[in-house]
Amino acid sequence: MPLNVIACIKQTPATGAIQLDQKGEIVTSAMTYGISPLDEYALEEALRIKERVPGSWTAALTMGPAKAQEILRESIARGCDAVYHLSDDAFEGSDTYATSYILSQGIRKIIAEKGKVDLVICAKQASDGETGQVGPAIAAWLDWPNVSFVKKIEETTDKIIRVVRMMEDGQDVVEMALPALISVVKEIAEPRLPSLKGKMAAKKAVIPTWKAADISADAAKIGPGGSPTVILKKELPPKRSGGMKIDGATAQEKARKLVEKMKELKLL
Amino acid sequence: MSEIDLTQYKGVWCFGEVRHGKLVTQTYELLTIGSRIAKELNEKLSVVLVGHNLQGWTQELLEAGAEKIYLLDHPELENFTDEAYTKALAELAAKEKPNKILIPATTVGRSMAGRLATILHTGAIADVTDLTLGPGTNGAGGRALNAIRPTYGGNLFVTVRCEKCRPEIITVRPMSFPKAARTPGKIGEIVNVPINPSSWNLKTKVVSYAPEQSSELDIGSADKIVSGGRGLGKPDNFNLVRSLAKALGAAVGSSRPPVDSGWIPYRHQVGLTGRTVKPKLYVACGISGQIQHLAGMGQADTIIAINRDPECQLMKMATFSVEADLNEFIPLLVEEIGKQKN
Numbered sequence: 001m002p003l004n005v006i007a008c009i010k011q012t013p014a015t016g017a018i019q020l021d022q023k024g025e026i027v028t029s030a031m032t033y034g035i036s037p038l039d040e041y042a043l044e045e046a047l048r049i050k051e052r053v054p055g056s057w058t059a060a061l062t063m064g065p066a067k068a069q070e071i072l073r074e075s076i077a078r079g080c081d082a083v084y085h086l087s088d089d090a091f092e093g094s095d096t097y098a099t100s101y102i103l104s105q106g107i108r109k110i111i112a113e114k115g116k117v118d119l120v121i122c123a124k125q126a127s128d129g130e131t132g133q134v135g136p137a138i139a140a141w142l143d144w145p146n147v148s149f150v151k152k153i154e155e156t157t158d159k160i161i162r163v164v165r166m167m168e169d170g171q172d173v174v175e176m177a178l179p180a181l182i183s184v185v186k187e188i189a190e191p192r193l194p195s196l197k198g199k200m201a202a203k204k205a206v207i208p209t210w211k212a213a214d215i216s217a218d219a220a221k222i223g224p225g226g227s228p229t230v231i232l233k234k235e236l237p238p239k240r241s242g243g244m245k246i247d248g249a250t251a252q253e254k255a256r257k258l259v260e261k262m263k264e265l266k267l268l
Numbered sequence: 269m270s271e272i273d274l275t276q277y278k279g280v281w282c283f284g285e286v287r288h289g290k291l292v293t294q295t296y297e298l299l300t301i302g303s304r305i306a307k308e309l310n311e312k313l314s315v316v317l318v319g320h321n322l323q324g325w326t327q328e329l330l331e332a333g334a335e336k337i338y339l340l341d342h343p344e345l346e347n348f349t350d351e352a353y354t355k356a357l358a359e360l361a362a363k364e365k366p367n368k369i370l371i372p373a374t375t376v377g378r379s380m381a382g383r384l385a386t387i388l389h390t391g392a393i394a395d396v397t398d399l400t401l402g403p404g405t406n407g408a409g410g411r412a413l414n415a416i417r418p419t420y421g422g423n424l425f426v427t428v429r430c431e432k433c434r435p436e437i438i439t440v441r442p443m444s445f446p447k448a449a450r451t452p453g454k455i456g457e458i459v460n461v462p463i464n465p466s467s468w469n470l471k472t473k474v475v476s477y478a479p480e481q482s483s484e485l486d487i488g489s490a491d492k493i494v495s496g497g498r499g500l501g502k503p504d505n506f507n508l509v510r511s512l513a514k515a516l517g518a519a520v521g522s523s524r525p526p527v528d529s530g531w532i533p534y535r536h537q538v539g540l541t542g543r544t545v546k547p548k549l550y551v552a553c554g555i556s557g558q559i560q561h562l563a564g565m566g567q568a569d570t571i572i573a574i575n576r577d578p579e580c581q582l583m584k585m586a587t588f589s590v591e592a593d594l595n596e597f598i599p600l601l602v603e604e605i606g607k608q609k610n
Contacts, residue, residue: 013420015420015421015423015540015559015560015563016421016423016559017423018420018423018424026424037540037541037560038540038541041541095391096382096385096392096394097385097386097389097390097391097392100382100386101386127420127421127540128419128420129419130394130395130417130418130419130420130421130544131382131392131394131395132378132379132382132394132395133378133381133382133385133392133394134382135382136350136379136380136381136382136383136386137382137383137385137386137392139350139383140354140382140383140384140386140387141386144471145349145350145351145470145471145472146350146351146383147349147350147379147472148350148375148378148379149375149378149379151534162475165375166375166534166535167287167288167375167376167477168287168292168374168375168486168488168489169287169288169290169479169480169486170288170477170478170479170480171477171478171480172347172348172474172475172476172477172478173474173475173476173477173478174349174472174473174474174475175472175473175475176471176472177471177472180471183379185534186534186537186541186542187534220270227391228385228389228390228391228430228432228433229391229392229393229428229429229430230428230429230430230431231426231427231428232414232426232427232428232429233426233427234424234425234426234427235424235425235426235427236423236424236425237418237422237423237424237425237566240566240571240585240587243584243585243586243587243589244587244588244589245578245588245589245590245591246588246589246590251592251593251596251597251600252600254590254592254597255597255600255601255603255604256604258572258588258590258601258604259601259604259605259607259608261588262549262572262605263608265570267492267516267548267549267570268516268605268608268609
């Protein structure tokens with residue numbers, strides 16, 4: 001049975017030093033943006049399902065400003081059948097509660113258009129906010145089951161998905177009825193590069209952009225007004241004062257000095 | 269969001285995670301910060317245990333500071349599923365109206381918090397490293413928490429507040445607070461909460477569990493970690509890392525290249541595409557310190573870097589840096605540590 005699969009992805013700045021302006025806001029002009037690194041694994045697994053299960057359909061979905069279309073074109077280049085862009089000034093400043101609501105409304109609209117969506121794949125977390133909350137929260141809005149920290153899909157049928165979840169003390173095999181949502185870790189699949197044919201398709205693609213009204217979003221659940229949490233302030237982390245070099249004429253001497261230091265700090 | 273009466277919500281809850289039959293130690297870290305907040309608010313500190321056969325943990329949790337323990341005990345809850353656990357917690361929270369719910373930022377906690385918050389139509393704040401009650405926006409609400417969390421790979425700290433909804437749901441990064449001290453013989457209230465999971469129409473089941481085969485500590489809750497990187501040169505040299513980890517009683521970690529080369533399983537990977545850790549001691553052996561690696565371990569208290577290249581990033585930011593050949597140095601270090609112990 002063919003499956004309809006959506007990968008939820010996000011455009012994030014490349015990880016690196018952050019600069020704050022005088023108002024304490026992030027200076028974004030110097031940042032380079034791309035698909036959030038862990039989202040590449042979500043996208044890859046979505047594409048692999050299409051290859052494993054003939055007739056399946058894979059789409060990428062994102063919420064973000066106009067610029068975020070770049071990662072949707074990249075998704076087409078890698079082989080997605082469709083992409084969807086949720087973009088509206090009213091979405092700006094949404095926290096994980098509001099963001100997951102907006103994405104769930106987008107998924108509902110895709111379901112209405114496609115007849116069904118069987119599986120939504122998110123990454124463990126995005127590289128900017130690093131909350132990992134949006135995926136599970138989307139599942140809650142849709143009242144679907146979900147599993148996070150998925151390292152492998154063992155089996156999919158038209159009714160169920162069975163996955164392996166990475167735990168601190170081992171691994172669980174978990175089965176869910178479809179439709180369902182999973183959040184995946186890096187181990188799930190090695191991302192592919194775009195094909196030449198895909199790049200051509202990406203260039204030509206017309207990307208549907210949906211605003212709040214298009215997805216029937218409740219104005220009370222989006223943006224800052226619809227977000228339970230608020231960021232009070234942003235700060236750069238304290239600089240590490242480290243930097244003591246352990247010197248010695250021989251490796252033995254260095255080992256002895258290092259052990260002394262560890263002893264002083266009660267680390268032995 | 270609709271306005272709610274915040275004053276109706278009282279009490280600080282700590283989620284006591286029982287994973288595969290064991291109470292995770294982070295529960296005691298939550299009790300430390302939970303008790304501080306509860307005292308300041310003059311509200312009750314409770315632990316909520318979800319699972320099966322939970323009775324055995326109650327006395328030690330009371331002794332570690334809990335005044336009240338809610339038991340959500342049912343065979344259907346023996347293994348963690350997001351659906352069942354969030355349903356159980358949401359039902360209880362809707363009835364009891366706690367002010368704060370603290371959850372460890374473990375696999376279970378990180379997985380569960382966003383779903384729980386959405387069901388309860390409230391805010392969740394992830395992977396917090398410090399918590400204080402504090403004045404918020406426009407000096408509002410001293411009863412809401414200022415939750416500090418690292419973002420952007422540890423390159424930006426944000427203070428987040430949940431001012432207009434309750435309960436505030438917060439996952440706390442392991443190792444952010446010390447474990448609560450025990451007061452032997454302390455008593456408290458134990459509430460067996462009646463639950464009926466068969467009415468929940470659950471669509472998730474845990475089929476099996478395979479425990480981690482090796483006896484090695486997990487990096488997620490280890491207070492010391494020894495990690496190896498590309499500089500080890502070959503897979504066999506992870507034995508050097510393991511020998512040092514053993515001498516220190518540390519868990520074994522890795523940067524990304526050894527994992528990608530298949531030298532060590534993914535679960536050991538520290539960094540942006542791996543796991544985030546906050547140990548007291550992090551020893552980096554042959555790791556240059558790419559920004560993606562620093563994202564996973566930059567919050568460690570003490571960092572020791574051992575590397576042949578004195579100019580690499582990790583050597584510059586480490587608390588102590590040792591320029592040395594790993595093959596020569598690590599066995600000597602293990603020997604010196606051995607002498608201290610004897």
